[in-house]
Amino acid sequence: MTIPQQDHTRTDQTRTDRTPDDETTFPPSPEFVADAVADSSLHDAASADRVAFWAEQSRLMLDWRTPFTSTLDWSAAPFARWFADGELNVAENCLDRHVRAGNGERVAIHFEGANGDTRTITYAQLTADVQRAANMLAGLGVGQGDRVVVYLPLIPEAVVTMLAIARLGAIHSVVFGGFSAESLRARIEDAGAKVVVTADGGWRRGAVSPLKPAVDEALQGEGTDSVEHVLVVQRGGNDIDWTDRDRWWHDEFAAAAPEHEAQAFPAENPLFILYTSGTTGKPKGIVHTSGGYLTQAAYTHKNVFDMHPEKDVYWCTADIGWITGHTYVVYGPLANGVTQVLYEGTPDEPKPGRWWDLVDAYGVTVLYTAPTAVRAAMKAGRQIPEARSLETLRLLGSVGEPINPEAWQWYRQVIGHDRTPIVDTWWQTETGGIMISALPGVTKLKPGAAQTPVPGIVAEIVDDDGHRVDPGGSGYLTITEPWPAMARGIWGDPDRFVETYWSRFPGRYFAGDGARLDGQGDIWVQGRVDDVMNVSGHRLSTAEIESALVGHEGVAEAAVVGAADETTGQAVVAWVCITEEAQASITDRDALVQDLRAWVAKRIGPIARPRDVFIVDELPKTRSGKIVRRLLRAVTEGRPVGDTTTLADTSVLTALQQHTARKR
Numbered sequence: 001m002t003i004p005q006q007d008h009t010r011t012d013q014t015r016t017d018r019t020p021d022d023e024t025t026f027p028p029s030p031e032f033v034a035d036a037v038a039d040s041s042l043h044d045a046a047s048a049d050r051v052a053f054w055a056e057q058s059r060l061m062l063d064w065r066t067p068f069t070s071t072l073d074w075s076a077a078p079f080a081r082w083f084a085d086g087e088l089n090v091a092e093n094c095l096d097r098h099v100r101a102g103n104g105e106r107v108a109i110h111f112e113g114a115n116g117d118t119r120t121i122t123y124a125q126l127t128a129d130v131q132r133a134a135n136m137l138a139g140l141g142v143g144q145g146d147r148v149v150v151y152l153p154l155i156p157e158a159v160v161t162m163l164a165i166a167r168l169g170a171i172h173s174v175v176f177g178g179f180s181a182e183s184l185r186a187r188i189e190d191a192g193a194k195v196v197v198t199a200d201g202g203w204r205r206g207a208v209s210p211l212k213p214a215v216d217e218a219l220q221g222e223g224t225d226s227v228e229h230v231l232v233v234q235r236g237g238n239d240i241d242w243t244d245r246d247r248w249w250h251d252e253f254a255a256a257a258p259e260h261e262a263q264a265f266p267a268e269n270p271l272f273i274l275y276t277s278g279t280t281g282k283p284k285g286i287v288h289t290s291g292g293y294l295t296q297a298a299y300t301h302k303n304v305f306d307m308h309p310e311k312d313v314y315w316c317t318a319d320i321g322w323i324t325g326h327t328y329v330v331y332g333p334l335a336n337g338v339t340q341v342l343y344e345g346t347p348d349e350p351k352p353g354r355w356w357d358l359v360d361a362y363g364v365t366v367l368y369t370a371p372t373a374v375r376a377a378m379k380a381g382r383q384i385p386e387a388r389s390l391e392t393l394r395l396l397g398s399v400g401e402p403i404n405p406e407a408w409q410w411y412r413q414v415i416g417h418d419r420t421p422i423v424d425t426w427w428q429t430e431t432g433g434i435m436i437s438a439l440p441g442v443t444k445l446k447p448g449a450a451q452t453p454v455p456g457i458v459a460e461i462v463d464d465d466g467h468r469v470d471p472g473g474s475g476y477l478t479i480t481e482p483w484p485a486m487a488r489g490i491w492g493d494p495d496r497f498v499e500t501y502w503s504r505f506p507g508r509y510f511a512g513d514g515a516r517l518d519g520q521g522d523i524w525v526q527g528r529v530d531d532v533m534n535v536s537g538h539r540l541s542t543a544e545i546e547s548a549l550v551g552h553e554g555v556a557e558a559a560v561v562g563a564a565d566e567t568t569g570q571a572v573v574a575w576v577c578i579t580e581e582a583q584a585s586i587t588d589r590d591a592l593v594q595d596l597r598a599w600v601a602k603r604i605g606p607i608a609r610p611r612d613v614f615i616v617d618e619l620p621k622t623r624s625g626k627i628v629r630r631l632l633r634a635v636t637e638g639r640p641v642g643d644t645t646t647l648a649d650t651s652v653l654t655a656l657q658q659h660t661a662r663k664r
């Protein structure tokens, strides 16, 4: 049995089979329903014939140069092929076709820089820019299948670059600007990038945050000989070093021919590689292809965000360095011809309330952000959003981690003025697009639950043995049927793809998340059950941070856990044993702690900087020497540790508890 679908017709709240936290629900308002994009016929059509449903959505959402005749080829499972004999150009679907349809004057991007500089870019302008940029990149030798690493701030050139690469049938790999030179180097090496596109620097909190120096440092490292050129956008105006392989974006752009005819590429032509953290130290290059990815990006964006391109102003606050930025800043909204806001800065610069000012300034109607941002806004106080209008908002979205019911309620009341639906969207880098979410105008909303697989997706929660749990049960969230935007593999490592996602429960995609199924068949995602942490909606690997820590000369052993944190969801907490030499020579332990925090930030990036580092004599281990993280997490969070029989020496725990007690 698949997960029962929502009761799409009931709007009363009289059901009796609720568990306590299933009690509050919000039926769609009649006004919303009247103009809603989605209706329950989507669920009906998908249930009747799932594969035919996707074929229909693909034809509806995209322009195919060569129509596909084969929808799904699952013969080499788990490596799917969708729409494989069709051909299209992804960039043309996001740009030229809107201009041809007479919407060239519609604003594609309202850009706002961190410093308040603004640019309004229409679809006609964006199309022209991408055409020229495609010629520019082709001039640097970029063609079908070549990898281009993008390391840019959140500025229009980032969107233009991604689309220009897509237009050429090449493959982009965006690296978040907050990642370190070493992280960048490892990604350049793994992808075998031919070109790197960066900026001198970006703006953050009134100052320039340099980027180009990290590229220079990365390219001095091993394994980066594949890089022929570095293209540099002038943004920060900061002084930078210059080498023979560097080119200014503005020079090359001005010299490039303005018109570029888009070539059609097969649906399975790779579109991008995006690196994400797994349970081992080495990030995985998740590969997405063109036709299936774009189909699901456009379909979910339209139906989950109730997009009316002719009147909506949409804003997804994610950076393009994450999957959310790929699917719901670049590909989904642009494929749907929507007007959106792109903002370079942080929510509270130069002062609290900047986001809400932007909502009012641009008349944002649909806002998509992360629970961590909502909780930070709660902490700052409701008086800040209450001093703004926010009247244009009509739908809110959440992504990246479970949204606690309190934050959900606050988001709806204070930001949504008690009337906007909220869609809590569960998905991952690997899924490519939204998988589980309410459909606004259709689903009765339940604060804190991601709720229902979107039409076309089949999810099941299973127990340890892979048996489906009944309503009321908890277990592992799995996907049982292939979907168009699913990852096509891990770059250069097909075995790891099979092993990581398809081996725990044969025949099922296992996402790494635990979940509960409530009495009405709604899914409550409960977070990762593996060693992947979720800090402010960003995925970090415990193993990667541990391996950075043991790379420090003073560290003998390290264990990292994600501990519950009020604002960031989870926080990185490191427990380290230092070497005997360090013990003998170190006089200031606090200085070492600060040094280790900075060390991790430098090795991986500031987002990985541990909140706490505890220096201890011993870590809790089993008799066979395995660190028992479950216990470390409990100690870190000040919870009862439970069963300790597997420990070789239980006195270790008492020593650890003294550390956290001192901290509190």
Ligand code: PRX
Residues within 6 Å of the ligand: 276, 323, 324, 398, 399, 400, 401, 402, 403, 424, 425, 426, 427, 428, 429, 430, 450, 511, 512, 513, 525, 526, 527, 528, 534, 537, 538, 539
């Ligand atoms: O644990 C889940 C959490 O984020 C993980 C995926 O991270 P990433 O690949 O970086 O993509 C984040 C943006 C799509 C998942 O395994 N997650 C994401 N959305 C939700 C969520 N957990 C609960 N509820 C969500 N809505």
